[in-house]
Amino acid sequence: DAQKSGFKHFMLKEIFEEPMCLVSVMTGRIKNGKVHFEELEGLKERLKNINFVKVVACGTSYHAALSFKYFLENLSDVNVDAEISSEFRYKRQHLKPNDVVIAISQSGETADTLESVRLAKRQGATVVAITNVVGSTLSRESDFTLYLNAGPEISVAATKSYVSQITLLYLLALKIMEIKGIWDEKHEGLIDRLLRMPEIFEKFLDQVDNIHQIAAKYKDFKHFMYIGRGYGYPTALEGALKLKEISYIHATAYPAGELKHGPIAMLGPDFPVFAVAPNDFLFSKTKSNIIECRSRKARIVLLTNEGNEEAFELADDVIFVSNSIDELYPILMTPAIQLFAYYVADELGLDPDKPRNLAKSVTVE
Numbered sequence: 001d002a003q004k005s006g007f008k009h010f011m012l013k014e015i016f017e018e019p020m021c022l023v024s025v026m027t028g029r030i031k032n033g034k035v036h037f038e039e040l041e042g043l044k045e046r047l048k049n050i051n052f053v054k055v056v057a058c059g060t061s062y063h064a065a066l067s068f069k070y071f072l073e074n075l076s077d078v079n080v081d082a083e084i085s086s087e088f089r090y091k092r093q094h095l096k097p098n099d100v101v102i103a104i105s106q107s108g109e110t111a112d113t114l115e116s117v118r119l120a121k122r123q124g125a126t127v128v129a130i131t132n133v134v135g136s137t138l139s140r141e142s143d144f145t146l147y148l149n150a151g152p153e154i155s156v157a158a159t160k161s162y163v164s165q166i167t168l169l170y171l172l173a174l175k176i177m178e179i180k181g182i183w184d185e186k187h188e189g190l191i192d193r194l195l196r197m198p199e200i201f202e203k204f205l206d207q208v209d210n211i212h213q214i215a216a217k218y219k220d221f222k223h224f225m226y227i228g229r230g231y232g233y234p235t236a237l238e239g240a241l242k243l244k245e246i247s248y249i250h251a252t253a254y255p256a257g258e259l260k261h262g263p264i265a266m267l268g269p270d271f272p273v274f275a276v277a278p279n280d281f282l283f284s285k286t287k288s289n290i291i292e293c294r295s296r297k298a299r300i301v302l303l304t305n306e307g308n309e310e311a312f313e314l315a316d317d318v319i320f321v322s323n324s325i326d327e328l329y330p331i332l333m334t335p336a337i338q339l340f341a342y343y344v345a346d347e348l349g350l351d352p353d354k355p356r357n358l359a360k361s362v363t364v365e
């Protein structure tokens with residue numbers, strides 16, 4: 001209990017540590033408006049002409065990989081192929097000696113990710129590890145390691161490590177772009193906003209009561225559909241994973257545009273929708289999907305940003321985050337999806353720190 005510092009569960013404590021984690025992951029890595037990775041000095045030449053990066057990871061770490069894909073692909077000419085490690089390792093790979101593979105694992109011990117790294121190295125690729133655990137197998141077997149510096153994560157549900165992973169991956173993407181000569185005011189603006197993120201998180205975490213109340217209303221549903229587009233999609237996937245792993249409520253996530261291709265058939269009064277929809281350039285598209293869900297009488301929880309005047313018209317319940325730029329919503333919206341899942345589980349009397357059938361690190365396949 002002493003280690004929980006007054007919080008009911010480690011999961012809640014770790015969510016509240018996120019502002020601190022954001023500081024830790026950026027410390028020493030941003031100087032004079034530019035990104036610095038001393039650890040990657042030996043990779044600089046390779047990154048100059050890079051136009052493809054492979055990323056391997058599992059679970060929550062894979063969702064961080066997807067956010068990286070959207071970010072780097074939208075802002076540069078680099079293609080990012082994010083693949084789940086357990087699929088990557090059993091498929092024929094076509095890596096070349098100049099290829100860079102990024103392996104993401106909080107624990108650094110996930111069996112499938114380690115095997116993926118071994119396979120990539122056998123094909124001559126260079127492996128960059130992103131992990132939270134110093135001296136982990138992943139860090140020992142990779143060519144370069146970037147640490148999350150998030151501190152120990154005790155709860156089985158990954159929370160603070162996810163925020164740190166996305167932030168670190170964004171910094172890495174910015175570094176790649178700088179090395180490739182893709183750099184303008186937009187990139188400077190992004191760095192500026194990232195530096196302000198810890199403060200924005202603190203402010204957000206001051207108002208968790210709203211999320212708690214909404215979670216209490218939805219705790220008895222047996223199903224949940226998470227939807228999102230663009231940057232909202234990886235967040236929707238992570239929201240659904242968090243909810244199912246700690247509350248045992250069936251949750252599924254789809255790109256909002258996929259609803260019509262099948263999943264919408266399931267929706268109705270007993271199947272609510274959690275829409276991750278910042279008021280970004282895709283909002284009007286997601287809005288039409290929300291309206292379609294409502295016409296099936298599905299209840300809507302909308303996660304959006306302040307100032308979205310249509311929010312209450314569209315949804316039964318709304319969670320607001322601060323206004324930001326499109327690229328940063330995957331970071332900003334993360335505590336909201338985590339807290340929603342946490343409070344649902346807690347309201348159901350479940351222990352989110354030790355979900356049934358799950359281990360913190362999956363060291364066997």
Ligand code: AGP
Pocket residue numbers: 058059060061104105106107108109110113156157158159245360361362
């Ligand atoms: C997330 O809440 C889960 N505990 C799980 O999906 C986890 O992210 C996955 O097992 C990967 O773990 P890793 O990051 O330590 O490799």
